[in-house]
Amino acid sequence: MLLVDRETMQNIDSYAINEIKIPSLCLVERAALSVMENINLDIRHSFALIVSCGNNGADGLALARNLLAISKDCDIYIIGNKNKASKDFIINYNACKNLTENIYSIETIEDMNFLRKNLDRVNTIVDGIFGTGLNRPVSGIYANIIDLINEKNIYTISIDLPSGFDANGENNYGSYVDSDLIVCMQILKKGLYEDNYFRDKTVVCDIGLPQIAIEKFVNV
Ligand SMILES: NC(=O)C1=CN([C@@H]2O[C@H](COP(=O)(O)OP(=O)(O)OC[C@H]3O[C@@H](n4cnc5c(N)ncnc54)[C@H](OP(=O)(O)O)[C@@H]3O)[C@@H](O)[C@H]2O)[C@H](O)CC1
Numbered sequence: 149m150l151l152v153d154r155e156t157m158q159n160i161d162s163y164a165i166n167e168i169k170i171p172s173l174c175l176v177e178r179a180a181l182s183v184m185e186n187i188n189l190d191i192r193h194s195f196a197l198i199v200s201c202g203n204n205g206a207d208g209l210a211l212a213r214n215l216l217a218i219s220k221d222c223d224i225y226i227i228g229n230k231n232k233a234s235k236d237f238i239i240n241y242n243a244c245k246n247l248t249e250n251i252y253s254i255e256t257i258e259d260m261n262f263l264r265k266n267l268d269r270v271n272t273i274v275d276g277i278f279g280t281g282l283n284r285p286v287s288g289i290y291a292n293i294i295d296l297i298n299e300k301n302i303y304t305i306s307i308d309l310p311s312g313f314d315a316n317g318e319n320n321y322g323s324y325v326d327s328d329l330i331v332c333m334q335i336l337k338k339g340l341y342e343d344n345y346f347r348d349k350t351v352v353c354d355i356g357l358p359q360i361a362i363e364k365f366v367n368v
């Protein structure tokens with residue numbers, strides 16, 4: 149079984165993008181579509197996509213775009229500073245803005261109260277807050293939102309990793325999303341494998357990272 153830690157996954161991603169010249173946006177699109185393939189669209193019609201502004205969030209917004217394209221009901225909640233957003237996030241955000249008005253920034257207590265109420269409209273939450281970029285304990289509004297997701301007991305899908313969970317399984321960063329399904333990109337992250345509570349909920353999906361990029365950093 150092929151496993152990677154956070155740093156190795158980041159090396160593979162960046163080698164594929166910077167050396168092999170695979171457009172990052174294509175990987176994000178594949179990631180989004182791989183999540184979509186794992187959603188039962190016959191029963192899931194209403195979604196809350198909760199994202200922050202990195203590429204885990206970009207995957208979430210690309211998924212929102214694809215769900216909106218087939219007329220699914222999507223509320224998009226954004227945490228963090230959009231001025232620091234990744235370019236793949238911004239591209240997908242601009243498209244989402246043209247497809248729905250239901251996009252909300254979550255910054256204040258009032259925003260949190262709105263989120264608490266509005267989440268009851270949906271039967272599916274998509275967690276695109278943190279993936280392999282998580283590198284320190286989760287605090288403030290991020291921790292509050294993760295706790296709220298868990299309180300709600302709504303079916304929740306995490307993109308790549310449950311937000312707040314350390315990809316390496318070494319650090320306790322505080323709150324993490326207690327997801328029902330984890331759609332992990334390309335290679336199983338070590339932390340997910342080592343704990344069968346997470347492993348049993350995880351599917352691993354190919355997003356088109358070439359074998360040559362993987363073999364550069366992992367003994368296959
Ligand atoms: N091109 C690619 O690399 C692809 C990645 N995929 C998906 O993207 C994520 C990884 O994306 P990345 O942008 O590297 O990071 P995250 O989105 O996981 O995190 C975003 C930023 O959040 C900050 N951060 C980290 N820890 C915390 C914390 N505890 N509290 C607040 N903020 C935090 C950090 O930025 P700083 O500058 O603040 O350090 C992160 O950069 C990967 O998991 C995949 O889902 C695509 O799937 C394919 C292409």
Ligand SMILES: [K+]
Pocket residue numbers: 204275276277278279306307308309310311
């Ligand atoms: K996530």
